[in-house]
Amino acid sequence: MKYMDQFVASFICLLAALKIPALAMKVTQPRLIIAERHNVTLECAYNITGDGQAEEFRITILKGKKKDNIEVCAASFNFTVNHFERTTELHCLGQPRKDGVSITFNGLNTSHSDWYICKVEKMHPPPYIEGFGTATWIFIRPDTTEMKPCHQFTQATLIVLVFAVISVLYIVLISCRHWPLGAAACILRMKEAVDMKCELIHNSDEPATATWTGQRWETGPSQDVEKEPRRTEQ
Template sequence: MIIILITTIIYFPLGIALRVSQPYRVEGKMGQVKLHCSFSSKFKPLELQVSLYKGLHGQEKICSAYVSLSEPYFITDGAVHCRGNISSGSVDMIINGLKGEDTDIYRCVIEILYPPPYLRMFGNGTIVYIQETPTCPTAFTHSQSQSQSQTAERTSVIDDVGPLPLLYAILIITSFSFILQIMKNIWKWRDNGSMTPMVSQKESYRQF
């Protein structure tokens, strides 16, 4: 009991020595949201661990990064990833890869690693609202899909009817050739018929 009391007396002031505050509500679009976390400490931190937790009590860790003030920029990997920058007393981060179902309370966690003593504190939490990407077709997409459908129908009709003009042309040329051949035969027959009586008439004159 005495040990617990001594530990509480030692670490309670250190807990107060670090405060983390966040805005009440932010709104994200296209799966991205900007979040600002402020912190104040009695000690000037040089090395920190910055984390972001999802849920009222911080059940799910979204991202975490070790940051040195000499290189204040950080970026994390994953389907939901964070990138940001630490300045004097604030952390500005951008969270990417969120969906509408990820709307929840998000809490910043700041851990001072160096110089000692080690301090860790949760922020008060921010309601992060993620707009769901609309899946309903707009007027533009509807008209665009309709025009694409009409174009596809015209192309299909052209493909189906495409050989017919060629067939018509072949039939016309064949018919025309056939008619010319018949007419040629008729003219030839007429010429032969008209020549026969003339020869017989001349022969009759010769007989006289």
């Protein structure tokens, strides 16, 4: 008789357990969001089974893969709150509803394109449960107004550029070709001037002049000094 009572009690508990559904939370979110503006709204929906009315929740948005665990927005809320605003890594504005939360990110740019995961937690009343979404890829298109236009070479610009390069090369070639000859000529003229000075010093008793013929210096007696006539003996 004792064993019969235990069996009946166990059977009743089993029926009660089968009647009550398991406590679980399912979080859903879109797979892809393509945005052309800096403001992006992510919808995080959740569904709780096997529990009564929940009073307090916590929403967390994770950036990257689930293992990275980069938190970009987090806030606790209940159904009496119309909206909440947080400024952590990203500026986010949340609007709770009965079965989900809308998270709007402000000021996103192309560098923020990544995976974003919704994490929802039931905080009160107990028991505590949590659920993760399947991640949303948010792609921010480049803003054409921020892109600097590339300067294109026109045909006239290309012709002027080629002509300038050729002119510079021609000037450099001519300078390299004629500079050694100019330096040698200058040195030769200086040498001839020194030789002429030495000759004038050695023949100081006889006035002389130096004349540049266009190729070299030539010396000779002065033409301005008249020679004295010889005296004839009587």
